[in-house]
Amino acid sequence: MKLEVPSDLGLVGDAVELVATHLPPGTLSPRRISFNLRTALAEALGNAIRYGTGEDPGRTVRVRVEVGRDVVRIYVIDDGQGFDPSRLPDPTHPDNLERDYGRGLFVIRHLVDDVAFNEKGNGICLTLRAG
């Protein structure tokens, strides 16, 4: 499955539903699709649109979904400059708790089984294993 999502935060919900409702049944449990996949994909798409494409309506974010026998991989790639995921502060630190930003990647890492970035840092791969 491949999507080109226009750089519009208002479309994130629809794009997530499109992916979640078109997954072949059986690989992931309904609960993991309902919560883990939806939340992680919304995060990744939101980040790509906000930071990657700068919400520029002329740009798009590419989503590619690969479904294996016991694994689902979702790639979200924007055409931005990329970033260094190792340089993000801990959002659970008491000094950061009352910030209203900075939790996205933290949440993703806790909801999926594996997170990988491409070298440039403008593409993320979310892996969810069967269950």
Next chain:
Amino acid sequence: MRFTLKKDKSGVVIVGVEGQLIVGNRQELKQKVLDALEEGSRKFVIDFSKTGYIDSSGLGVLVSLSKKIREQGGELRLAGLNADLQTLFELTKLDTLFAITRTAEEALAAF
């Protein structure tokens, strides 16, 4: 996805989040609550009993609203989180920042 807003007889504003609270609709929730705050409401319950998922932008808007409501001498409670959403608040340690009850009725009773 939609937000419902009502006031109970003691003036507590109850906001229902149906569907999801994510980057694409968080500003709508924020505006509804800020409008009610502007009109003088000071006690708020956000009811997540019909909410499927919340992303970090949704969490962020809740943090922001909590601060604004407190600054105005008010109070915000969250209610109705399912097990997955409760886990989300716990892993982000936001369960330490918010008063969370099992149901909206319990939240109302706690004011």
